Amino acid sequence: MLFRGNSVTMKVNKDSIKKMKEDAESIWLPELAQLMKSTPEPFVNAIYDSDPLDQLFWDNVVLVGDAAHPTTPHCLRSTNMSILDAAVLGKCLEKRGSEDLKSALNEYQSVRLPVVAKQVLHARRVGRIKQGLSLPDREPFNAKKASVEDCCELQQKNVPFFSHIPDVLPRTKAVNAVVPEASPASNEHASAKALS
Structure with a gap:
């Protein structure tokens, strides 16, 4: 083709x-x-698969949304990631103010970069699995022969940081009702498992 x-x-x-x-x-x-x-x-x-970026800002230029994390569509996270980018950036700017722009952008990057990098890599992995492509640690996915564990790996809830709310954002009663408190350790464990 x-x-x-x-x-x-x-x-x-x-x-x-x-x-x-x-x-x-x-x-x-x-x-x-x-x-x-x-x-x-x-x-x-065509799906263009890009590696995660090493940084999200240069001087006073900051990336958010798909520009910051060009992810494949396999985990349906692009919109959520973009909304969180904007919310975190807004809170960092609100907290630091325009007079300390570099610190605000550094904080934004330190909060978002580890999360979006893992989500981009997870989307890549899920895409390869769903397309039946080979991976170093598994046979190509076959829906007719897949185990329950194989199918569970593809579920949205296994996306790294799926229920994580960045610490810079306030947790409201409404958010707490929908998203249970997730410990950083559980998020990291899920991320490590998904990327291994």
Whole structure:
């Protein structure tokens, strides 16, 4: 399959469609394979996988959202990550003020960079698993033969820092009702397990 020009969405040729449908039958559950077979005009969306950044700001330029953590779509975290970026940045600026911009940006980076880096790497791993690609520590995922543990690894709740609220943000009664207090140790354990 070739990508031409600047297009990230393209139609696929008949041989690619035939192979996709054959692969679907051998890998996926019958219902999903049937869905793939009945798609009238399949297309390919290229997914660009980028490594996590080493920093989130330079001088007085700060990155938030997808610019700060270009993640693959496999863990559905991009919007949540962006909202937390903005909230943390706002609190850091509120706390330090514009007269101490560098300290505010350093704090923002120290709070967000470890979290978003682990989430980007976790999304990469989940994407490779979902696409049936090889990983150094496991066989390619096969939905027909997958164990309960294999399927649980793909659940959203296993995303590193899934229920973590940064310390710089206030915990309200409404937030406490929805997101139970998670210890940093449990978040780190989940992150280490997901990235191993």
